[in-house]
Amino acid sequence: MSIRVLQPGIQTTVQDLGRFGYQQYGVPVAGAMDPRSLKLANIILDNEPGEATLEITVTGPQLEFTEANYIALTGGDLGAVLDGRPVPRYEAVKVEAGQVLRFLGLRSGCRAYLAFAGGLDVPAVMGSRSTYMKAKIGGYEGRRLEAGDELRFRAPRPELAFAERRKLGIDFVPQKEYSLRVVWGPQDDHFTEAGRRTFCSEVYTVSAESDRMGCRLEGAVIEHQSGADIISDGIAMGAVQVPAAGLPIIMAADRQTTGGYPKIAAVISADFRYLGQLKGGDKVRFVPVTVEQAQNSRKLDEQYYRMIRAFLDRDRAMEYN
């Protein structure tokens, strides 16, 4: 055993980048709501970018370490303290057996990602360690953590080379109003011209009923052309469904694989970093871009991950020269 859960927090689950390959059988992808923060936490610790982490929502857990290791904390600021001392975010932090990690309260964003050098020892189910709570699969017994649970590191590295230099600037910065870039379609033609204009000019407020399945928005009603039902088709992360009531729902990590509401547009993958950090009361606006722009942004992200990995490994590279 490596970690004892003293208090679980509202919703703390094991997540990696998701369960791909089974959507045609109706199995949702799940995975991190903010995949960028998950990747950065892992890269800081020299893990594979998609290693399983803890996704911590709003109110953090109390975790007692029973084994030394390095950890990294990214994403929203939940006020983490280790034995009472603030834990710096976006850098490798040593934890010793007996130390307790707690979270004092939400300061920014909605979700923090807690990665462990060498990852977590939970079984992969259908190729992924992500928790999908509805079907009770993946992660820790298919559910959120509870007090008394005991987690194990998979391959802890209590000695991490040049650990004190493995740090990045704060990457997640909260915004007064989040601009989410979207690509139109596939069913933008199910809406009136006025409806499409509403969608990309109004500011929407995130509803408190949002969860890992979808981010519900409140604000101006988007007008359909004729009816809000389509014959079901596939749904991707970020797809913006508009049911009959006219209020958009951004489909998130635990989305169903197919659905029968028209999708006016879809948030681009480079902006999932914000989608995963939205909480009740946040303001969002949709900004249409072309699919080329979306894919360029995504390529820049991938370049950035490669660049920071090289940067963090700089000392080791020098040593080998």
Next chain:
Amino acid sequence: MGDTALTVEFGDEISEAVSRAVRAYKIALERADLPGVVELVPTYRSLTVHYDPAVLSYHALRERLEALTDGLGDVELPPGRVLEIPVLYGGEAGPDLAFVAEHAGLSEEEVVRIHSSAEYLIYMLGFTPGFAYLGGMSERIAAPRLTQPRVRIPAGSVGIAGTQTGVYPIDSPGGWRLIGRTPMKMYDPHREPPILPEAGDYMKFYPVTQAEYDAILRDAEAGTCAVKTHAREEV
């Protein structure tokens, strides 16, 4: 859809012809084995292609997909598999069988005979892991949903909603009229393959007795129970 998925549409209706077109396209695309394609999700009328934009651009994918459309006539569809699914009808396993019979003006035996005589096309899976949307049920045994959905329906329950029929693969809430239960595990995350039905297959139910149900259930729980299938004869 965004920069990570693309949906190819084949029609705007639920029909076997559209479903066949979706299946042919899926098979052609699987054979093409394009780098960067993550997975394919067939539905009643479309195929969603999830892809990795870091490997495959939208335009490159679109070009390949359009080129595939031209060669579609050459794709020979393999004959559909028919999954044979044992069902214990009525009683505790199917508390709504009496309602469905009364609603249809038939005896319970006739409802069972009609329900278990057709081969139902699996159009798609969705809703929950392993939930198959089946087509082709006789309108004679159609029945409205419950006005108040049940909070928990046990896995394996076989139900009717309108002219649809289906099997609940996991315990879930639901409003379908339950006419029976199968001991087969439609979904088991720790089995390979985890999910029995596949879009394009057919499902045929056959009635079993309580004793047969218990025996199959024991085998299913021990993991020694393989689903019986046969190739469908084209009609």
